[in-house]
Amino acid sequence: PFYGKKPEDVESMQLEVIVHLEGYDETYVQSIHSSSSYLADDLKWGHRFLPMYEREENYLKLHLEEINKMEVVDRL
Structure with missing residues (x-):
């Protein structure tokens, strides 16, 4: 929207x-x-969240210390 x-x-x-x-x-x-x-x-306009997880063999490993980390992205 x-x-x-x-x-x-x-x-x-x-x-x-x-x-x-x-x-x-x-x-x-x-x-x-x-x-x-x-x-x-x-x-936050022009931002996106960074990944806060990594896939292991049979599960996801969450890095909760990274839950609020963002990066600036180019706006089209």
């Missing part, structure tokens, strides 16, 4: 992005839920 939009366009739309994540905790055998809300001022 943001393709072709400029930051000014999104701000004028009074946009709010709501992210809801659901996971499963095998230790406590229960579902886990988390929700966050982001307004236009919270968005």
Whole structure:
């Protein structure tokens, strides 16, 4: 929905992005839920997240210390 939009366009739309994540905790055998809300001022234009995982033989290895790392990308 943001393709072709400029930051000014999104701000004028009074946009709010709501992210809801659901996971499963095998230790406590229960579902886990988390929700966050982001307004236009919270968005980082011209950035993308760096990979925070690597694939091993039968599993993914997460590097949680890298969860917020981003890089600047060229905008078309």
